[in-house]
Amino acid sequence: MENTSSDIRQLNEKIHQASAFVDLLNMELGKVIVGQRYMVERLLIGLLAQGHVLLEGVPGLAKTLSIKSLSSAINAKFSRIQFTPDLLPADVVGTMIYNQQKNEFVVRKGPIFANFILADEINRAPAKVQSALLEAMQERQITIGDNTFKLDDPFLVLATQNPIEQEGTYTLPEAQVDRFMLKVVIGYPTKEEERHIIRQNLNPEASAPIRAVIQPADILEARKLVREVYMDEKIEKYIIDIVFATRNPEEYKLQKLKPLISYGGSPRASINLALAAKAYAFMKRRGYVIPEDVRSICFDVMRHRVGLTYEAEAENVTSENILSEILNAVEVP
Amino acid sequence: MYKQQVIRRILLSFFIGLLFPLGLLAQNTLEVTARADSSSIRIGEQVKLHLKATVPAAVFNKPEFRLLLPVVPDSMDHFEVVTRSNPDTLTQQDMKVLQQTLTITSFDSGHWEFPPLKFEVYGATGANSVDTLFSQPLAFDVNTVAVDTTKAFKPIKTVQAVPWNIWDYWPYMAGGGAIVLIALGLWLYFRKRPEKKPVEKLPLVTPYDLARQQLKSLKEEQLWQQGDIKQYYTRLTDILRTYFEHQFGIAALEQTSEELLKNIKPVTKLNQQRDKLRSLLAIADLAKFAKLQPTADEHVDCMVKAEEILEWTRPKEEPAAQTPGAPDEKPQTGA
Known part of the structure; x- marks a missing residue:
C-alpha cells in the first residue's frame, strides 16, 4: 500500500516524538563516555535496526565502557566474553551439567543469554567458537541438548577486532563477517576529548552513574517504527546503484575499480544499507530517508562487504577508497 | 645293368619324395632372426640391428595368434640401445614378416657377443600354446680409434663458418613478404574507404x-x-x-x-x-x-x-565553460 502525503506527515510527527529517547540516551552516555559519538551512534543504529556491530580499533578506546553504559541506560542485561584460543562453544552458549542430587542433566546457560554481548577480540577464538556465536546471532536462538532457547530481545552483539597483533588469530571468513550489519572503525579521541578523559578518570567520584532512561520494551517499540520510516523509490534506486557499483563498477564509468574488487556487496548489503539508513533517519528524528542518511552509514555497512584483490592490496587501496570513488560517481537522486 | 638303373631311380624318387614334405614344412614354420649391418664398429659408432620374425600367413591369421618381439633394455652389458623403430608387418607371398630395427652402440672396446633375443609366440600350434624362439647370438668387434702418438697434440679447432645458403632464410623472407603484402592491402583498403563525413558541429551554449x-x-x-x-x-x-x-x-x-x-x-x-x-x-x-x-x-x-x-552567478564576459549539444534557439536571458 502506497503512503500518501498526509500519512508521511503523521508518521514524521510520530517518529519525531518517539525518537526523543535518542537524545536522552546520548545525554546519559555522555556522562561517562567522552567523544566516541560516532561509535555510540552506530551502536544505536545496530540496536534500532536489529543488526550486530563489528568494531575495529586499538585497545583502550572505551569499547567495553560504551556497550556496558548503553546496556545500563536501557536497563538491559550485559555480558562480556573474552575470546581466547582455548575457548569452547559450550563456554559461549552453555552446556548440560549432571545434577547428582536430582540424578539428571540440567542446562547451564552460557553468557550469550543477555541483551548486550561484547565479544571481545572475536578473531582470537577458533572457527568453531566464532561459528557458534555467529549462528546464535543469525538464528537468535540456542539449542543445548534437546532444548531450544530463544535469546532475549533486544539482542545485540558487539564484536571487537584488534587491527594490530594479527599473529595467532583466526580471521573471520567473509561469509561470517557479512552477518554483521555494521563494521565500525574507531579512532583515537581528539586532544580536547583526551583532556576530558584524563580529568574524568582522575576524579571518578565526580561523574554520575548511568541510570536507566528507557526500558528494553521501548527499544522493541522503536524498532517497529524504524521499519515504518518512509523510503522513497528514488532512495531505493540510489542504494541499489551503490551496491551494484561495487559489483559492476564499469557500468558506472569506474573501469579503474574493476581490477581492484574481487567481489561486491551481496543482497544482504542492500537490505542492511536500507535498514541502517532508516534507523539513521529515525535517530535524526525524521520519518523519511534522505540521501544523506544513506551516505552517512554507507561506509560502515559496506566496508566489510567489498572484497579486495591482491592488486588492490599491493597498491594499498582500501575498501574505503573504493567506496569513496563509488559515492563520488553514483548520481544522488 | 638296367635293373640297377631302375633301382637307382626308385631310390632317387624315394629320397626326393622324402625331401619334398620337408621343404613344405620349412616353409610353414616360424623363423626368427637378428641381423646387424656390421659386425665391426668403432667405439661409440652406431649400428642397425634388424629383428625379424617370419610367420606363415595361415598361422598369422589365427585369431589366437600373437607374437611378442624381444624386449631389449636400453642398456645391457657392453651395449646401449640408441633408438628403436616401431614394429612393422610385411606380407611376402604367403608369409607375414614382423620386423623391428634397433640402433645400438657400444662404448666398451673389445669383442662382445650380443645375446640371443627371445621371441614369444602364442597360439601358433594350438589355442593355448606358448612357444619361445631365440635368435642367433651376434658377435661384435668394438675397436678404439688408433692414435698416432708420434705426432704432436693439435689445438681444438675454432668455430667454422657455415656457408651461406639462401634456403636457410626462406621463412624470414616469406614472413617479411607477408607483412609487406598485408601492409599494402591495408593501405589500399583505407585509401579506397569512403571518407567520414565531418561531424556537424552543434552550436555551443554556455x-x-x-x-x-x-x-x-x-x-x-x-x-x-x-x-x-x-x-x-x-x-x-x-x-x-x-x-x-x-x-x-x-x-x-x-x-x-x-x-x-x-x-x-x-x-x-x-x-x-x-x-x-x-x-x-x-x-x-x-x-x-x-x-x-x-x-x-x-x-x-x-x-x-x-x-x-x-x-x-551569471558570468560577466566570456563564459567559463561551454556546453555542447544545445538546440540552436537563442535563449532568453531576462530574470
Missing part, C-alpha cells in the same frame, strides 16, 4: 544559457500544475546541479544537498546565494523523498529562487 533554457521549458511543461510535483522538483534541482557542475566545476550531481551547500563555500559568488539554495534544496528534498506537497506559492517561489541564483 552553461548559463542552457540552464535558463531548461528552466524555461520546465515552466512551460507546467508539471506542478498537473500534479507531478516530485518530477518538477527533481528536474529543478537537476538543472541547478548540472549548471553548478559545468559552470563552477563542482560535482554537484553526485553530492547530497548538505554536501553541496558545504562545497559551494569556496565559490564566493555562489556562496552569497547560499540561503536561497538551502531553502530551495530543503523543499525539493521534502517533495522528492517525503512526498511533501508544497503550496503553489512555494513552487513558484522555488522557481524564482533558481532563476535568481542563476542570474546572480
Whole structure:
C-alpha cells in the first residue's frame, strides 16, 4: 500500500516524538563516555535496526565502557566474553551439567543469554567458537541438548577486532563477517576529548552513574517504527546503484575499480544499507530517508562487504577508497 | 645293368619324395632372426640391428595368434640401445614378416657377443600354446680409434663458418613478404574507404544559457500544475546541479544537498546565494523523498529562487565553460 502525503506527515510527527529517547540516551552516555559519538551512534543504529556491530580499533578506546553504559541506560542485561584460543562453544552458549542430587542433566546457560554481548577480540577464538556465536546471532536462538532457547530481545552483539597483533588469530571468513550489519572503525579521541578523559578518570567520584532512561520494551517499540520510516523509490534506486557499483563498477564509468574488487556487496548489503539508513533517519528524528542518511552509514555497512584483490592490496587501496570513488560517481537522486 | 638303373631311380624318387614334405614344412614354420649391418664398429659408432620374425600367413591369421618381439633394455652389458623403430608387418607371398630395427652402440672396446633375443609366440600350434624362439647370438668387434702418438697434440679447432645458403632464410623472407603484402592491402583498403563525413558541429551554449533554457521549458511543461510535483522538483534541482557542475566545476550531481551547500563555500559568488539554495534544496528534498506537497506559492517561489541564483552567478564576459549539444534557439536571458 502506497503512503500518501498526509500519512508521511503523521508518521514524521510520530517518529519525531518517539525518537526523543535518542537524545536522552546520548545525554546519559555522555556522562561517562567522552567523544566516541560516532561509535555510540552506530551502536544505536545496530540496536534500532536489529543488526550486530563489528568494531575495529586499538585497545583502550572505551569499547567495553560504551556497550556496558548503553546496556545500563536501557536497563538491559550485559555480558562480556573474552575470546581466547582455548575457548569452547559450550563456554559461549552453555552446556548440560549432571545434577547428582536430582540424578539428571540440567542446562547451564552460557553468557550469550543477555541483551548486550561484547565479544571481545572475536578473531582470537577458533572457527568453531566464532561459528557458534555467529549462528546464535543469525538464528537468535540456542539449542543445548534437546532444548531450544530463544535469546532475549533486544539482542545485540558487539564484536571487537584488534587491527594490530594479527599473529595467532583466526580471521573471520567473509561469509561470517557479512552477518554483521555494521563494521565500525574507531579512532583515537581528539586532544580536547583526551583532556576530558584524563580529568574524568582522575576524579571518578565526580561523574554520575548511568541510570536507566528507557526500558528494553521501548527499544522493541522503536524498532517497529524504524521499519515504518518512509523510503522513497528514488532512495531505493540510489542504494541499489551503490551496491551494484561495487559489483559492476564499469557500468558506472569506474573501469579503474574493476581490477581492484574481487567481489561486491551481496543482497544482504542492500537490505542492511536500507535498514541502517532508516534507523539513521529515525535517530535524526525524521520519518523519511534522505540521501544523506544513506551516505552517512554507507561506509560502515559496506566496508566489510567489498572484497579486495591482491592488486588492490599491493597498491594499498582500501575498501574505503573504493567506496569513496563509488559515492563520488553514483548520481544522488 | 638296367635293373640297377631302375633301382637307382626308385631310390632317387624315394629320397626326393622324402625331401619334398620337408621343404613344405620349412616353409610353414616360424623363423626368427637378428641381423646387424656390421659386425665391426668403432667405439661409440652406431649400428642397425634388424629383428625379424617370419610367420606363415595361415598361422598369422589365427585369431589366437600373437607374437611378442624381444624386449631389449636400453642398456645391457657392453651395449646401449640408441633408438628403436616401431614394429612393422610385411606380407611376402604367403608369409607375414614382423620386423623391428634397433640402433645400438657400444662404448666398451673389445669383442662382445650380443645375446640371443627371445621371441614369444602364442597360439601358433594350438589355442593355448606358448612357444619361445631365440635368435642367433651376434658377435661384435668394438675397436678404439688408433692414435698416432708420434705426432704432436693439435689445438681444438675454432668455430667454422657455415656457408651461406639462401634456403636457410626462406621463412624470414616469406614472413617479411607477408607483412609487406598485408601492409599494402591495408593501405589500399583505407585509401579506397569512403571518407567520414565531418561531424556537424552543434552550436555551443554556455552553461548559463542552457540552464535558463531548461528552466524555461520546465515552466512551460507546467508539471506542478498537473500534479507531478516530485518530477518538477527533481528536474529543478537537476538543472541547478548540472549548471553548478559545468559552470563552477563542482560535482554537484553526485553530492547530497548538505554536501553541496558545504562545497559551494569556496565559490564566493555562489556562496552569497547560499540561503536561497538551502531553502530551495530543503523543499525539493521534502517533495522528492517525503512526498511533501508544497503550496503553489512555494513552487513558484522555488522557481524564482533558481532563476535568481542563476542570474546572480551569471558570468560577466566570456563564459567559463561551454556546453555542447544545445538546440540552436537563442535563449532568453531576462530574470
